[in-house]
Amino acid sequence: MHTNGGDLVPWDVTPLMGSSHLSWEVLLIIWEVPTCSGKFSPEYRKFPPVLRSFPTLQQNPLRPKRSTISLAVFFRRKIFRQIQPMTHEKNRIRKKWRDAHRERQRVLPIPKRIQWGPYNLDFPTFDSAGILELRKFIQELDxxxxxxxxREHIIADIMESLRMSKTKSPLEIIAMVPSILPTSDxxxxxxxxxxxxxxxxxxxxxxxxxxxxxxxxxxxxxxxxxxxxxxxxxxxxxxxxxxxxxxxxxxxxxxxxxxxxxxxxxxxxxxxxxxxxxxxxxxxxxxxxxxxxxxxxxxxxxxxSLLPPDNVGKTDSNWKNSxxxxxxxxxxxxxxxxxxxxxxxxxxxxxxxxxxxxxxxxxxxxxxxxxxxxxxxxxxxxxxxxxxxxxxxxxxxxxxxxxxxxxxxxxxxxxxxxxxxxxxxxxxxxxxxxxxxxxxxAICNEDLLPDFYDVLRSVFQNAHSISSSLQQSEILSSSCLFLDVLDVASLAPLFKANRRNSNSRGTTNQHSKVLKQLESKLTSHGCLPTNRPLFLDALESFQRKILEDLEDES
Structure with missing residues (x-):
């Protein structure tokens, strides 16, 4: 039976009851298909075959020369009893997947990206050549x-890429990673x-x-x-x-x-x-x-600064925060x-x-x-x-x-x-x-002051007690830059002494030229001759101690 404007119209549902196409889901489909003189219009031919297998329904007496097809899907009881537990299991699995998805989003959220602010590099120069020069530089740099x-932004991009992809299999995801993972950290x-x-x-x-x-x-x-x-x-x-x-x-x-x-x-x-x-x-x-x-x-x-005092009390303390x-x-x-x-x-x-x-x-x-x-x-x-x-x-x-x-x-x-x-x-x-x-x-806009060498001298006098063995090894590998006998700055006193003590008139022009080049380079180092040797002594002493420790271990 179906309802049309309050009237009940009898159906022959025998073909529907035996249809195997409808055993997978319960459907309620209502279509109005206009007909002319009891014949179905071309739209009817577009319907699925199972729906076109219905017998011709009786003419609607309230709407002459038009038929209204109300299609309802019915199931035998034994089919419904088979489908009902399958539907419950399917809903349970779907709910479990949704819960797991929400948990993954909570535990593995996409990192927040930094929102950088705007700025304007087209600022006024006040007709100053100096400001114009610097503005041109900063615009070029920008x-x-x-x-x-x-790295967090890179991870966020990867997560977004994987989320938007249609890849589902873990193996497929692993295969995708090399193509979207950048080489930089x-x-x-x-x-x-x-x-x-x-x-x-x-x-x-x-x-x-x-x-x-x-x-x-x-x-x-x-x-x-x-x-x-x-x-x-x-x-x-x-x-x-x-x-x-x-x-x-x-x-x-x-x-x-x-x-x-x-x-x-x-x-x-x-x-x-x-x-x-x-x-x-x-x-x-x-x-x-x-x-x-x-x-x-x-x-x-x-x-x-915390090492020298014998006590940490303020009485009789000469400690100063440097x-x-x-x-x-x-x-x-x-x-x-x-x-x-x-x-x-x-x-x-x-x-x-x-x-x-x-x-x-x-x-x-x-x-x-x-x-x-x-x-x-x-x-x-x-x-x-x-x-x-x-x-x-x-x-x-x-x-x-x-x-x-x-x-x-x-x-x-x-x-x-x-x-x-x-x-x-x-x-x-x-x-x-x-x-x-x-x-x-020229790479720095300040000069090297004596304080730097004084601090570094103190650092390397105590470096063995404030650094790990791995850090000491790196210091050792860098110390040769200063302790190499061909180091220009280290040879400064030797060259100057040689020039003062040399009475020979046979000094060649080439030797004099090289000496002037070395001295010219040394003048840019400012106060190196006065403070640098003490720093070098501390660095050399540290190097010697580390090498002795390595020999003892071997």
């Missing part, structure tokens, strides 16, 4: 760079928390570390300082002087000049659209410590061209307010340093695999390995704090970076 991709290491920072500092790394406060919800440094509070601190000493890098000066060697705090304040009070960028260089931090605890725990300078921090105050559109930081040290930077766009090579190798020495600080072309960039916002922490080339653009007024440090895991890298800076002083 064209060579892409947003840095940490990423452009930087992303830190999730303070423990991740501690673990990374325990080992050597060749790419920067980044903790993004917006991803974890908090900064690794609890102390905060705003620009307004910093200006208030500076106003208390209006006559003090600050080294300032002025981008409006055309000659690069003359851009660093000294201004009073009052002069800097007057410049900063101008509207943003009326003032060119100033970069206040390394203002000593006398407000309080901002350095994360994990860095202090790995800083060799801090470790060494670890220094500095503030970086940069106006909007300030630019730092490509350089490395001084003395083969690691560098940490914490943004307190504002933003910075930080550029670094995707492969910061010794070849990159030599290219920097050859092409100069304003040529970003030729670096292997190009450049990466990151956006640093308030609360973000960036740590760079020793001698990592980098350039910086400041899109907004920015206050940052930072410092330098040495770690046991990087002492080998420190030696290599220091030697490259000695050979190519």
């Amino acid at each position: 064209n060579e760079a892409n947003w840095a991709k940490p 990423g452009d930087l290491f992303l830190l999730n928390d303070s423990q991740a920072l501690y673990d990374r500092l325990e080992q050597k790394f060749e790419k920067p570390l980044l903790h993004r406060a917006s991803l974890s919800g908090n900064s690794l440094c609890g102390r905060k300082l705003t620009l307004d509070a910093f200006w208030k601190h500076l106003r208390e000493q209006p006559n003090k002087t600050i080294d300032v890098y002025d981008y409006a000066v055309v000659e690069p060697t003359s851009r660093t000049r000294r201004l009073t705090v009052q002069e800097v304040l007057l410049h900063w009070e101008l509207p943003t659209q009326e003032r060119h960028a100033l970069n206040l260089l390394e203002i000593e931090n006398r407000i309080g410590d901002f350095c994360p605890t994990e860095i202090v725990q790995h800083d060799l300078h801090s470790k060494l 670890r220094k921090e500095f503030f970086l105050l940069s106006g909007a559109n300030a630019i730092s061209s490509i350089h490395v930081d001084n003395g083969g040290q690691l560098t940490w930077i914490l943004i307190l307010e504002g933003r910075k766009i930080w550029y670094f090579p995707r492969k910061p190798t010794s070849d990159a340093l030599r290219l920097l020495a050859t092409t100069g600080s304003q040529c970003p072309r030729g670096y292997e695999e190009g450049w990466a960039r990151v956006e640093l916002c308030a609360g973000d922490l960036l740590i760079m390995p020793p001698s990592c080339p980098h350039a910086v653009f400041t899109p907004d007024d920015c206050l940052a704090v930072g410092g330098h440090f040495y770690t046991a895991a990087h002492l080998g890298s420190t030696l290599r970076g220091l030697k490259l800076q000695e050979d190519y002083p």
Whole structure:
């Protein structure tokens, strides 16, 4: 029977009851098929054969010359009894798969991608040739760079690729992995928390570390300082002087000049659209410590300062914290061209307010340093695999390995704090970076000061007690850069003594030319003759002790 407008119309369902095509599912299909003079229209021929096997139904008396076919699928009881448990099992399996899928999504979520912010490199130059030159440089560098991709982003791309694919078999997924897995581990290491920072500092790394406060919800440094509070601190000493890098000066060697705090304040009070960028260089931090605890725990300078005293009490103690921090105050559109930081040290930077766009090579190798020495600080072309960039916002922490080339653009007024440090895991890298800076002083925008050699002398006098055997082996392999008898800087005293003591008039012009070249190279090393030998003595003593230990073990 079927219902049509409230009327019951009898059906002959005998063909339907015997149809094997309908034993797999229960269907309720209602179609209206218009007919003409009791004959079905062409649409009827499109129906599946099992539905076309129905007998012709009687004419609908309420709608002359039209038939309404209401098709219902009926099953014999024994077929329904067979299908019912199969349906329950199928639903159970489907529910189990859905639950497992939700659990996989919970346990293996796709990592969040960093959302980098916009910035504008088409800033006004105020008709200054110096600013125009730097703007051209930073635009060229930005064209060579892409947003840095940490390993987490690479994993997220792989997971998305596998999720979107139609591959189901585990073997098929494994077969797909080599084609979508990149060879790189990423452009930087992303830190999730303070423990991740501690673990990374325990080992050597060749790419920067980044903790993004917006991803974890908090900064690794609890102390905060705003620009307004910093200006208030500076106003208390209006006559003090600050080294300032002025981008409006055309000659690069003359851009660093000294201004009073009052002069800097007057410049900063101008509207943003009326003032060119100033970069206040390394203002000593006398407000309080901002350095994360994990860095202090790995800083060799801090470790060494704890070794000499016999007690840890403050009575009769002459211990002083020699670890220094500095503030970086940069106006909007300030630019730092490509350089490395001084003395083969690691560098940490914490943004307190504002933003910075930080550029670094995707492969910061010794070849990159030599290219920097050859092409100069304003040529970003030729670096292997190009450049990466990151956006640093308030609360973000960036740590760079020793001698990592980098350039910086400041899109907004920015206050940052930072410092330098040495770690046991990087002492080998420190030696290599220091030697490259000695050979190519132009790669750094600062001179090597006596303090660096004094600190390193103390480090290597105690390196056997603060480094592992693997780290000692790396130091040993790098020490030959300084202890080689053909090392130019090490031969300086010998050549100078030879020149003073030589009374022979038979010295050839070629010998004199070579000697002048060596002396010319040595003059770029600044204070090396006074402090460097003590550092070399400590390094040689360390090398000798390690070699003796290796002989004893064998």
